[in-house]
Structures are given as structure tokens and as C-alpha cells.
Amino acid sequence: MKLRELGRTGIFVTPLCLGTMTWGEQNTEAEAFAQLDHATGEGINFIDTAELYSTPGRPETQGSTETMIGNWLARRGRRDDLVIASKITGPGNDWIRGGVDMDAKQVVKALDMNLARLRTGHIDLYQLHWPNRRHYNFQKSWRFDPVGQDHAAIRDNLLEVLGALDEQVKAGKIRAIGVSNETAWGLMQYLRLSEINGLARMASIQNEYNLLRRQSDLDLAEVVAFEDVSFLAYSPLAAGLLTGKYLDDAMPAGTRGALGAMWRLNPQSDRATAAYVALARAHGLDPAQMALCWCLSRPFMTSVIIGATAMDQLRANIGAARMTLSAQVMAEIEKIHRQYPRTI
Template identity: 70%
Template sequence: MQQRTLGRTGISVSKICLGTMTWGEQNTEAEGHAQMNYALDQGINFIDTAELYSTPGRAETQGSTETIIGNWFKANGRREDWVLASKICGPGNEWIRGGRPMDAREIVAALDGNLKRLGTDYIDLYQLHWPNRRHYNFSNSWGFNPYGQDREKVRDNLLEVLQALDAQVRAGKIRAIGVSNETSWGLMQYLSLAERHGLARMATIQNEYSLLRRQFDLDLAEVCAFEDVGLLGYSPLAAGLLSGKYNNGAVPAGTRGALGAMWRLNPHSETATKAYIALAEEHGLDVCQMGIAFCLSRPFMASVIIGATNMDQLRTDIAAHQLVLPDAVLKGIEEINRLYPRTI
């Protein structure tokens, strides 16, 4: 499988990343380990987790995904075969360190927990799961309002967080750092602070990207182009929405929707989903593979994070890396995007 480099780090990763957030809730440990084994056999060396996972986040399953991965490392002794990415939570979940915002103290505490659960002494890519300040991710764009925040306090916190991450890089506990669910302003602030103070540089940004959610094509794509930051695109199938399994009011048992976590679903997204399914059928393609292949074709994409709750889904999603979309399909995608550019 083709490898791509994370920013300016020199760290090479497979262009498909194994996402793990269902492990511990929708998937058992045995199923998670089977996914890791299969992914390795297919040339995948990149795996992504977080202290929050399994999802939907709750106290009973928090950290379970990292524990499952750590148990695989313990049983197989092949930690070096993986580029391991994990995250510290942003504020808001009371069962994770009291829901406190990220600062120097919380980064130390969170990282110690990550490392213990994962059974390793270093993480290759450590990411800030979401900002302390207001942001428009997780379907918050309709009500997003950045005004009224203490600007100096926000800026001071960004520097404190970056300094704390830099200290962990220097200590050898982290190889590289990244952001997630960030904005153009936030990413540029971190890059500017790193240059000004000689601190570790954000290598990646993990934001949502799919046929149904393409906000990244604008300002953030420009930042990545000029600043050598790679996108780790998550939810390339909009949490399964693009497959069509939620169309016409359906909520299949065992799905994210059945767990009450399908906040992406709305009348606009269903209309667009049906159009993409029709396009895929017209060209004899699997719509999920078409969606992942499109994400992989984007010039700012460092790796696409896939997630599956069964092996058939995993096989289909991974195989998408071999698909090159014909010009007619790409043209059709752009026509649909112009009709339904905002499905959030």
C-alpha cells in the first residue's frame, strides 16, 4: 500500500489508517484484534485511537479502545509495526479528568493514561481531540459564534498547550503532534507559535471529510498547501451514512444510529446520499469504495481513517485504495456537490 509522509516529520504512514473508535462498544476485543491482523496483512501500518474511545463516549467504556490495542501489543510484541496515533480530550466530559480544558497539567495526566492503557512508552502522533475554545465541528456550524471569548486567555492557553506538548516530545514520549476538529485560525496560531518559540510543529490535522462534508476544501486546504500539514480525514463515509443504510428512516440494529449517535443525519444529507448512490450504481461502483477513493484523491490528504464494525466492511473499505475514479465519476461528484454543497 502506498505510503505518505506526515507533514515535515519524516514519519511514513499507509494512506489508509485503521480507525478504532467502535472497539469496546460495538466491537469486542477479539474483533478489534482481528481487524489489526487483517489490516497489517493489507499493508496498513497506521492506527488511530483516543482516550475518549469507545464511542459514543461514556464513563463505562472510556479508554477501552486503547486497552484493546495495548493488549494486542502485549500478545504480539509488534509495537514497531504500527505508527500509533492517539489523542487527549478537549473539555466537556466530566468522567475524563473532570471535563477540564487542556493545559500543561492535563496533558501530562492524559498522556500518562494513554501510555499506560496502550502498554507502550511512546506515541507516534499525539493529537488534541478538539479545541478548548468554541469551534464549529461535530455539526456545530449552524450555531457557531466565536465572539465574546477572552482573546488573550485563548492565546495564552494555546502557547501553554504547545509548550507542554513540546516538553513531551523532548522527553521521548511523543514523536509528533497534531490537532483535530480544528479551524484555520487555530491551526495557524499553533504553527506561528511553534516558529516564534522554537517548539514542536503541528504535523497533521484530523478533521471530518467525506463526499457529504467538504468544508475542508476551502481555507484549511490552503493552510495545508502552504504549511505542509496533512489531513487525516475521519468519517469518510459520514459514519456509515453514505452507504444508504439510514435512508427512508431506517435505523439498523447495532449501528451508530441505533446507539443514538447519528447527528450527521438530516433531510439534506439523505438527498445527497441518494444522488451519490445513484452515481456509483451508474458506473458499477460500490458507493462506499467510491467515497473513500474520492477522499484519497484529494491533494491535502495524508491518510484516510476508516472504521468498520465487521470484517466484510473492513475488506471493502481497505480495497478502496486500489480504486482510481474515472473522470466521468469525478465530474459527477462535482455536479452533485454543487447541488448539495452543505449537508451538515
């Protein structure tokens, strides 16, 4: 796989990144090890995890995914050929550092625990999982409301967090920094604050992006292209929806849907999914591979974060990196998108 630069960091990552958030809930440590062995054997050098994982987030499993990766890294023995991305959790989960807002103190606290679980001296990409102000809020909010927002306090906090991250970069505990579930405004503020104050620069933004949720096509696509920030797409299969497994009210056992963590199901997303699945089948394609291959083809994409709960899923998903979609399929995808532009 041809490597791509993460922001302006000189760190190079594969166009596929291995997601990990099911490890510790839907997957055991042995399964996590098998996925890591297979994905790295296929050339993937980029692994994404978080303080919060596994998901759905709960106190009993928090940190379990990083612990598994740390155990695998210790067994593997080599560290420097991998780009390990992790995250500090945003506010709202009281079992994680009291659920408080991110600030300078919380960055230091969280990072030390990330490093201990991962059994490593440094994290290559450290991301803010979601902003304190939570506008984006996992697609739950539909509009920005300026009423009651303390603009000056927000900017002070962004600078404080950025300053804390910068110190950790200088201390060698982090190589690069990034945001997640962030808006174009938020990302631009960080870039501006870095420039004015000579602080570390956000190298990436990790947001949801898939055939059903293409909000980043406009504002963020422009920001990342012109500002040299890497776009990392999470949930490229809309949490499994785009495979078609939930169509016709199906709820296969053992899936994220059966776990009750599939809030994306609704009649509108079903209609769009049915159209994409029919398109894939009409062209002899696996719907999951078509969805991933399309994500990979986006002009502003740096890396697509794949997730799998079974080895056959992982093999199929990695296979998408070897495919290209015909002009006809791409045109049909655009037609379906115009019919179902947003399917929350």
C-alpha cells in the same frame, strides 16, 4: 500502499489509517484483534485511537479501545513498524479528568494514562481531540462569534499546551503532535507559536471530511498544502450514511444509527446521499468504496481514517485503496456537490 510523510516529521504513514472508535462498544476485543491483524496484514501501518474511545463516549467504556490496542500490541510483540496515533480529550466530559480545559497539567496527566493503556513507551502522533474554544464543535456550530472571546487568554493557553507537548516530545513520550476538529486560524496560531518559540510543530490536522461535509476544501486545504501539515480525514463515510443503509428511513439493527449515535440524519443529507448512491450504482461501484476512493483522491489528503464494525466492511474499505474513479464519475460527483453543498 505508498507511504506519505506526516507533516515534516520523517514519520511515514499509509494513505489508509485504521480507525478504532467502535471497539469496546459495537466491537469486542476479539473483533478488534481480527481487524488489527487483517489491516496490518494488508500493509496498513497507521492506527488512530483516543483517550475518549470507545464511542459514543461514556464513563463505563472510556479507555476501552486503547486497552484493547495495548493488549494487541503486547501480544504482537513488535511496535516500531506501526504509527500509533492517540488523543487527549478536549473539555466537556466530566468523567474524563473532570471535563476541564486542556492545559500543561492535563497534558501530562492524560498522556501518562494513554501510555499505560496502550502498554507502550511512546505515542507516535499525539493529537488534541478538540480545542478548548470548541468553535468547530462537531458541526454543531454554524458561525464564529467574536463577542466575549478573550483573544489574549486563548493565545496564552495555546502556547501553554504547545509548551507542554514540546516537553513530552523532548522526553521521548511523543514523536509528533497534531490537532483535530480545529480551524484554519487555530492551526496557523500553533504553527506561528512553534516558529517564534522554537517548539514542536503540529504535523497533522484530523477533521471530518467526506462527500457530504467538504468544509476543508477551501481554507484548510490551502493551509495544509502550503504549511506541510498532513490532513487526516475522519468519518469518510459520514458515519455510514454514504453507504446508503439509512435511505428510505431504514434503521438496520446493530448499526451506529440504531445505537442512537447518528445525528447526521436529515432530509438534506438523505437527498445528497441518494444521489451519490445512485451514481455509484449506475457505474457498478459500491457506494462506500466510491466515497472512500474519492476521499483518497483529494489533492491535500495524507490519510483517510476508515472505520468498520465487520470484517466484510473492512475488506471492502481497504479495497478502495486499489481503485481509481473515472473522470466521468468525478465530474458527476462535483455536479452533485454543487447541488447539495453542505448537508449538516
